Amino acid sequence: MEILGFLAGLLIAIAYVAQLWHLFRRKSARDISLSFTLILLAGASLWVVYGIIFSLKPIILWNTIMFGLFGIVFYAKLRYGR
Template sequence: MNENILGIVAGVLTSVSMIPQLVKVIKEKNVEDISLVMLLILISGLSLWVWYGVMKNELPIILSNSFAVLVNLSLLIYYLKFNKKT
């Protein structure tokens, strides 16, 4: 398999992996089972991948991880909005 195709497929899969969770949170307005620490660590790691992609000038890394950052930032916003503890 071509390494570029492999990288693109991997990027797409990891980028969309949290969309079902985001949809569930929006529908149910319930974030009780989501870990804030996990979200913050994930967003930090994805942001570092974006930075790495910029340093290496690798557009697939930049795009897929930027999209994943946006999805997870959206989840974080909904977490803060729907969290009954705050």
């Protein structure tokens, strides 16, 4: 079952990287909500804590990666969002 968690996380990360590529190519984050991005950052960090508590490697791995990706979106929002 752990492989299912790894595959699910991989697919979501790939989808999000595609969105980031689009964001930086256009150099516009005007349509991205800052509060949405902050909530995603908080949610990913809580998932990492949950994964650590229950030793769930896919949860730890992919939510750490997603936290980084959400952090990049946060940076882009601050830089290109206005």
